Amino acid sequence: MSYLFRKAFLMSLLFAGFSFGQVIQRVEISGAKYVPDEVIRALIKAREGITYTPDLVREDIRRLYRTGFFDKIEVREEREGDKVILYYNVVDLPIIYKIEFTGNRKIKSEDLERKIGIETEVGKIDIEELTKGYTSSPAIEEKVEIQRRLKLGRVLSREEMEYIKRKIIEAYAKEGYPNVVVSYQLVPKKGASKLVYQIVEGSPEYVSSIVFKGNKTFRSGRLLDQMETKPPSLLAFRLHPPFSEEVLKDDIRRLEDFYRSEGFLDAKISYNITKKDSKYTVEIDIYEGKRYKLDELKIEGNTLFSYNELVGKILKKNKGGYYREQVINDLIENIKKQYSSIGFLNVSVSKDEKVDSEGKKVNVVLKINEGEPVYVDRIQIRGNYETRDYVIRREMRLQEGELADEKEIERSRTRIFNLGYYEDVSIQPLPSEGKRWDFEVNVRERFTGQFSVGLGYNQVTKVAGFVSLRKGNFLGTGDIAGISVSYGSRYKDNSVSYTKKWFLNRPMDLTGSLYDRRIDYTTYTVSRTGIDLILSRELAEYWRVSGGFSLQKVRYSNISPNASPVVQQEAGTRQSRKLILGITRDTRDNYLFPTKGALTDLNYSVAVPVLGGTEKFNKVVLSHQMFMKDNIFDTGLILSLKGVVGVVEPYGGKTVPLDERFFVGGDFTIRGYKYGYAGPLDPNTNDPIGGNRELILSAELNYPIYKNILYGAVFYDTGLAANSWKDFKPQNFRGGYGVGIRFITPFAPIKLDWAFKTKKVPGDTSRSKLHFVLGVFF
CATH class of the missing domain: 3.10.20.310 (membrane protein fhac)
Structure with a gap:
């Protein structure tokens, strides 16, 4: 051992012995403006009564710096014999109450906040609202953790300030400003500070x-x-x-x-x-290189389904037999779907791929671990801050103790969503080691209490302003209450309504409404004041039957001297008393914009001479709509087909009231024609007078242009209204075809169609017509 080494070794032993012999008598903390002294004491290990070592102090300094709360840390010691007094002097960073951006012309401050994902004012980010209705996932947890760390009203570390700076630079780079320069400074305020980021955008590229x-x-x-x-x-x-x-x-x-x-x-x-x-x-x-072929596909471990059942038509869609990753993923999803349909939710599929680089081939083996059938243990409801649990549970087709059937899970989700009270609905299993799993229903509630002021438009009513107060999910019971006032130059609709869902605790809905309506047509005005009471009941999973009555006072006024005799004979007031029956089958996946399923409606009404009624007629309307999404080429196209047939006949020597006849042509029947002009016309005035029969056929192809907001459409409508079935000859049919857009806005859906008629008619000789509907599609 060298002399110098022995000397250093002995000195370190002496120093260590001297240090370990001293005890900390007191720890003093000073300089902190924002971080409480008790927080600093909790972070450091130096305590009164313990043995002092230099390593102890060095570790305390490192620990305090690692918090990011301090700009400067100094520790001074005083010795009194075998006692040590430690003085921790810190310069802490201030509490940040606000973040501001200056110099940002290209990106607005609110857009920067959104792109970066930070809170710029205390309380602006609501973590509970951010995560409401979503199940846990690593991506969401990571996002939430970042947003938690960047909530204000606390100290921001230098690391966090630099993180915000980097995110600003990244945001500008994506906007074509790669030379942006960002700096920041703290602007002290009493009790807290403002963090200001100065941005020099530079030249765009x-x-x-x-x-x-x-x-x-x-x-x-x-x-x-x-x-x-x-x-x-x-x-x-x-x-x-x-x-x-x-x-x-x-x-x-x-x-x-x-x-x-x-x-x-x-x-x-x-x-x-x-x-x-x-x-x-x-x-x-x-x-590109040479394209690899899918040489062989094997499925192993399947005892409950055959190879063909698991593969289905997926491989037939694989043009050229090439290896495509999406095809393999579709096969795996189809396998899981098949097994889930019989309750095997814990099925797993592993993929083994062997690549032949010389032969340019890929062999794929999908190994299935079937697992065991899963049963429902408990169903938990999450996110229903307003809705009572039973409103959701009564729509569930997945019940506790039953086999966990994927079809029933999806049907439950559809039924809950179609209530119209939720922006999003998900049903997720909570896997466990046993056969019984819990399931969690997560809903994200929409604002069902609506006070609306706005405009509506269609070909009949023209522009109409409305004020509407509607409360869906009234008091969290699922009931619907509403009152509306609508006025326009040619339209009035004032009403009060209430729907009691699950009336008498059975799958029945009871709806009552009072209304006062008026529509001004070209040569006359129709007013209706009345009350409706309708009871509907669910018969089976997709079937619903309804029945009720309608009491109305109907008045025809402002009849032009040039109006058709058919219109003029309606002048005055009459009393309408109708019994209403209906049956519906609805398998649509979404009531707002369906992509699959069908809707069938059969409605029958009979006007009876009771309680002062003066009308006598029978009316039947059958409609059927089908919706199909392209699952062969996965283009996103949605095909909808619609057919409507209707008959109205008087009895007891009466005639059919004008407003109960079928007026075909217009926004909702055959586009390209004005309202009613695809049916009987008065020979003298060329005004539509409606028919006792109607037949309408429509086909429409929709394509999502932008997410679920903007759709493009092509369509073809054909049909006729007439007074006799003999008139329904191909040469008499009217037709319309064209293109359109569907724009789903937060306020109301917008439908714009440009339609061309196949046949000009008297009174409607234009070649094409623009159809604009605001507020409703069908």
Whole structure:
């Protein structure tokens, strides 16, 4: 051992012995403005009465710095014999009550807040509201944890301040501002501080064009769909698309993943950029390589289903027999769906792929672990802050103690959603080791209490303003109460209504309504004042029957001298007393915008001469709608077909009232025609007078253009209203075809159709017509 080493060793022993011989007499804390002294004492290990060591103090300093709450930490010691007094002097960071952005012209402050995911004012982020109605998942928990850490009203660490700075830079880079400079400063206030981020945006950079080279299999548009970087486009209102090389790198990775998922396992993609002024030309070079085939698919471990049952038609849709990752994933999902339909929710499927690089083939083996059937133990309801549990439970087709059938789970979800009280409904199993699992129903309630002021429009009523107070899910019982006042230049509808759901604790709905309505047609006005009482009952899972009565006073006024004689004979007031019966079968998956299922309605009403009634007629209307989504090519197209047939006949020597006849033509029957002009017309005035028969056939194809908000449509309607079945000859039918859009807004759905008629008629000689409906589609 060298002399120097022995000397250092002896000195360290002496120092250690001296240190360990001293006891901490007192710990003093000073300098903290925002962090309480007791919090600091809880963080440090130095305590009165314990042995002092330098390592103890060094560890305390590191621990305090790691909290991020302190800008500066100093520790001073005083010795009195074998006693040590420690003085911890800190400069703590202030509590932040607000975050502001300055210099941000391109991105508004509220957009920055949304992009970054931070709270800029105390209490602005509601964690409970953020997570309401969602089941736990790692992604959601991570998001919530970040938002918890960035809630204000507390100290922000330097690390968190830098995190916000990085997120601002990332947000600007995605908007085409890669040279943005961000700094921040604390602006002291009494008791708390404001954190201000100063942003120097710099010059924007844009994409001038994107050129693909080497893409032989997929067109450029298909590849652009995989990318966030986009070229300029007038049709997409994208005049100056932003350029970010970091985003482009992510796009290249997405393109590589896309090619590999389509069987191009050897694909390689690179890019080259050239800059002129502030605009970039992006050249993407693609080496596709040879496409791999799906050589063999084996399924092992299946004892309850055959190979063909598990594969179904999925492989037949696999054009060319290539290896496609989506096809394999669809097969796995189909296997799980089949097993879940008989209660085997814990089935698992593992995938074993063997790649033959020389033969350009892939062999896939799907190994099934069937597990055992699962039964429902408990059903828990979450997120129903307003709704009472029984309102949800009575719609459930999944019951405690029963087999957990996937079809019943999905049907339960549909029934709960179709109540109209929830933005989202999910039913999730809570797996356990045994055969009995709990299930959790999570709902996200919508605002069912609505005070609405707005406008509605259709071809008959024209523009009408309305004030409506409607309370769905009244007092959390599921009942619906409402009062509305609607006025327009040609329309009035004032009503009070109440629907008692599950009347007498049975699957029955009792609806009562009082109303006063008026519609001004071209040559006359019809007013109705009355009361309706309807009781409907669920007969089976998809079937419902209804019955009730309607008492009305009907008045025809403001009849033009030029009106048809059919209209003029209606002048005056009459009393209407009707019995109403109906039966409905509804298998639609969504009542707002169905993608599959059907709706069938058979309605019968008879006017009877009781309680002062003056009308005598029978009226029957049968309608059927079908909705089908493209599951073959997965284009997202939705085909809807509709057929309506109706008959009304008088009895007892009476005639059919004008407003009970069928007026075909217009927004909701045959588009391209004015209201009623696809039916009988008065030969003298060319005014529609309605028919005693109607037949309408419609086909419409909808395609989602943007999420579930904007849809494009093409359609064809045909049919006729007439007074005799003999008139329903092909040469007499009226038809309309055209294109349209469907826009689902938070306020009301908007439907716009441009329709062309197949046959001009007297009084309606235009070639085409624009149909605009605000407030309702059907």
